[in-house]
Amino acid sequence: xxxxxxxxxxxxxxxxxxxxxxxxxxxxxxxxxxxxxxxxxxxxxxxxxxxxxxxxxxxxxxxxxxxxxxxxxxxxxxxxxxxxxxxxxxxxxxxxxxxxxxxxxxxxxxxxxxxxxxxxxxxxxxxxxxxxxxxxxxxxxxxxxxxxxxxxxxxxxxxxxxxxxxxxxxxxxxxxxxxxxxxxxxxxxxxxxxxxxxxxxxxxxxxxxxxxxxxxxxxxxxxxxxxxxxxxxxxxxxxxxxxxxxxxxxxxxxxxxxxxxxxxxxxxxxxxxxxxxxxxxxxxxxxxxxxxxxxxxxxxxxxxxxxxxxxxxxxxxxxxxxxxxxxxxxxxxxxxxxxxxxxxxxxxxxxxxxxxxxxxxxxxxxxxxxxxxxxxxxxxxxxxxxxxxxxxxxxxxxxxxxxxxxxxxxxxxxxxxxxxxxxxxxxxxxxxxxx
Numbered sequence: 500x501x502x503x504x505x506x507x508x509x510x511x512x513x514x515x516x517x518x519x520x521x522x523x524x525x526x527x528x529x530x531x532x533x534x535x536x537x538x539x540x541x542x543x544x545x546x547x548x549x550x551x552x553x554x555x556x557x558x559x560x561x562x563x564x565x566x567x568x569x570x571x572x573x574x575x576x577x578x579x580x581x582x583x584x585x586x587x588x589x590x591x592x593x594x595x596x597x598x599x600x601x602x603x604x605x606x607x608x609x610x611x612x613x614x615x616x617x618x619x620x621x622x623x624x625x626x627x628x629x630x631x632x633x634x635x636x637x638x639x640x641x642x643x644x645x646x647x648x649x650x651x652x653x654x655x656x657x658x659x660x661x662x663x664x665x666x667x668x669x670x671x672x673x674x675x676x677x678x679x680x681x682x683x684x685x686x687x688x689x690x691x692x693x694x695x696x697x698x699x700x701x702x703x704x705x706x707x708x709x710x711x712x713x714x715x716x717x718x719x720x721x722x723x724x725x726x727x728x729x730x731x732x733x734x735x736x737x738x739x740x741x742x743x744x745x746x747x748x749x750x751x752x753x754x755x756x757x758x759x760x761x762x763x764x765x766x767x768x769x770x771x772x773x774x775x776x777x778x779x780x781x782x783x784x785x786x787x788x789x790x791x792x793x794x795x796x797x798x799x800x801x802x803x804x805x806x807x808x809x810x811x812x813x814x815x816x817x818x819x820x821x822x823x824x825x826x827x828x829x830x831x832x833x834x835x836x837x838x839x840x841x842x843x844x845x846x847x848x849x850x851x852x853x854x855x856x857x858x859x860x861x862x863x864x865x866x867x868x869x870x871x872x873x874x875x876x877x878x879x880x881x882x883x884x885x886x887x888x889x890x891x892x893x894x895x896x897x898x899x900x901x902x903x904x905x906x907x908x909x910x911x912x913x914x915x916x917x918x919x920x921x922x923x924x925x926x927x928x929x930x931x932x933x934x
Contacts, residue, residue, distance in 0.1 A: 508594060518594040522786040526590035531583075540780045541583045546575035563765070580768050584779035591786055592742070595721030596734050598754035602764050603779060607717065607737025608634050609772040610751030612642075614735065615677070617766035618711055618759070621647030623676035626666060628655045628691045630896035631681040631715065632737075633885040639679070649674070654895070655682065655689035656828070663699055675703045680731075681715040682835070686844045686880040686904040687897045688718070688817045690831040697730035711759070717741075720871065722793045723838040733759060740871030744785045744792050750774050792873065795909050796841035802912035803905070804843050806919065812853075812926050814901065817844040841907040842870060844880070851900040853926045854879055858903065860922035863914060870906035875915055877905045 502509035502516060502525075509516045509525065527538045548554035557574045559565050561581075567573070575581055585603055593601040604610040615638075619625060627639055629652040639650045651669050653662045666672045678700045682691040693714060700710035713733040714726035720741035726734045736742055738750035751774075753763055767773050774782070804818040820839035822829040832839075847854045858866050864875040868884050878884060880898050888896070907915065 519790045521594050522591055522783075522789065525594075526587040538584065538587055538780070538783065541578075541776050543578065543582075543776075545577050548574075561768075563761075578776060579771055579773060582773075582776050582779065584776040584783070585774060588779045588783050588786075591783070592721070592752060593754050595789075596716075596725050596727050596754045598727055598734070599757045600760035600764075601752060601754040602760055602767060603738065603774045603782065604751035604753070604767065604772050605774050605778070606749045607632075607735075607739055607751040608638065609770075610735050610737075610753050611635055611715070612638055613766050613770050613772045614713060614733065614753050614763050615639075615643065615648075615679075616646075616770070617762045618713075619643070619646075619648050619676055622674060623647075624649045624651060624669075624671045624674040625677045625679055626651045626653065626662075626675060627679040628653060628681055628684065629892075630655065630684050630687060630689075630885065630888070630898060631679075632685045632717070633880075633887050635679075635681065635715065636885070637887045655684045655687070655691050658827075659692070659695040659699065662696070666699070666703075672703060675700075675710050676708065678710060678712045679715070680712070680726075681717075682724075682726075683718040683819060683840070683842070684896075685718060686817070686842075686884065686902065688819055688842060688844060689897070690819070690828050690835065692831050693726050693729040693731055693835060717871075718842050719836060719838075719840045720789070720793055722790050723797070723840050724836050726835075727755065729835060732756065733763075738782060739869060741793055742785060742789060742871075743782060744789065744871060744873060746869060746872035746874065746876075748778050748781045750778050750782060792909060793841070794838075796871075796907050797838045799909070799912040799915065800841040800843055800907040801839065803907055803915050803919065804839075806916045807843065807845050810923060812848050812923050812928060814846040814848045816846075817897075817902075818842075842904070843907065844902055844904045846899055846901045847903060847923075847926060849901060849926060849928045851879070851882070853928060854901045854903050856925050856927065857922045860925040861918055862921070863910065863918040864905065864922075870904075872906070873909045875906060875908035875910055877903055880904050 532539050557576050560573045589601040678696050680691045697712050700712045704710045712731045714731045715735045716724055717737045717740050733755040736752040738752045807813050808816050864877045867876050868878045880902055881900050885898055
């Protein structure tokens, strides 16, 4: 028996069902697969039509040749267009952000690049926060210009007035088509006020052109931050990270309104950037434990951050649970976030040499890029994930040579601290105890 639904989603006994409950079975009927409790992997490239007329009707809808009739649904055609595993996954994923639709991709960069190509055209301007993930930074600054799309970057900690002034002084404010945010920023954890940027986008929108606000929410995942509720039009993820959560797949996601997702999915069809059925099935598995994993990681990160904050060899810590000295960032955090997450960056005294010495001494924590997996990972942003950014720009963004980024996993936090402690002991600098 299926749950009853209204425009807000499934409800049970008069109450709307929470996302973590819907992850177990929503969108799948065991009768489709010999009463299997879990959806199978639909490992097929194509699907059989019942008739030529049905095939024609499906293609008309898929290619937008006509509008759907009442109660008509787009049937299965070809796994580059649609696949049961991906459709079930997308139907579940959208509930975390309260989105009308979601789309999954072969990687986080596939989600970002496909979305930007779908919604931007030659002559447009994209305004973006800095820092952002190095791959996104490179794509916006080096790939989009080849398509005649100009970018303007602003510091994540800038005020609305400063951002607006920078946009006006660029001389191309009238061409603004998208505001792209990454909040919290990778790797500094700087927060951008989504509602302020939405107001700026609306100011520059016209009857003929809406300036779209897209937010990369990878760092806090769909559990601890919900950009759509603050006015954003689209939310993007590297689903490799918390959504996948086990460092065993590569995927991306985009969620938002049906109107925008129609354009994004249309571009996905022709770029071929969708996820595979196997990846879709793996992500369905991961969604079932998303909330409990992220909550456990966040609890562990708080313990680790408190230790790092007091260590004499740590010059500065970048953690969302430690913003009391920055009232503006604290105010944004309280408005936009429900928890501090599990990402911690910190500056080790002594620069790159001592940061490398620390990283090379880790035993429990793995020295690897990526984040959000069940295991703790550590990396050096300046020479790894953000190495494509010039040293001058990295310095402006606050990405120093001594910065280390840690993604806290589900190991016992005291064991993580023991590893950090022994690795910091290898850092060869004279220090004074913090008071």
